[in-house]
Amino acid sequence: MAAETKTVCFRCGQDVKYYDSVLRIIRTKGRKTGQIKIQRFRCSHCGCIHRNLPDDVFPYKQYEAEIIRGVLEGFITPETIGYEDYPCEMTMIRWKSQKTQLLL
Numbered sequence: 001m002a003a004e005t006k007t008v009c010f011r012c013g014q015d016v017k018y019y020d021s022v023l024r025i026i027r028t029k030g031r032k033t034g035q036i037k038i039q040r041f042r043c044s045h046c047g048c049i050h051r052n053l054p055d056d057v058f059p060y061k062q063y064e065a066e067i068i069r070g071v072l073e074g075f076i077t078p079e080t081i082g083y084e085d086y087p088c089e090m091t092m093i094r095w096k097s098q099k100t101q102l103l104l
């Protein structure tokens with residue numbers, strides 16, 4: 001069981017149990033789409049669902065994590081060139097306002 005990560009509920013701190021897996025579609029810089037498999041865990045104490053996300057994917061965001069990180073850390077701005085699929089300024093502002101949720 002070495003690959004299993006220990007996950008606890010963010011709400012009540014109890015252990016969570018494996019629930020199911022879901023496929024999520026992601027979009028990359030090259031305008032290609034791909035699918036990743038995300039494991040879901042359920043807290044047996046309060047019943048809330050947790051998603052075990054790979055390090056390089058943020059929930060519900062169809063941009064590469066690299067770009068999101070760049071925006072959040074401030075080294076990608078609306079003036080930055082080199083990202084053909086780069087987000088519009090409003091998207092960047094929204095990410096910044098959601099920073100806490102994005103990094104959960």
Ligand SMILES: [Zn+2]
Binds near residue numbers: 043
């Ligand atoms: Zn819980």
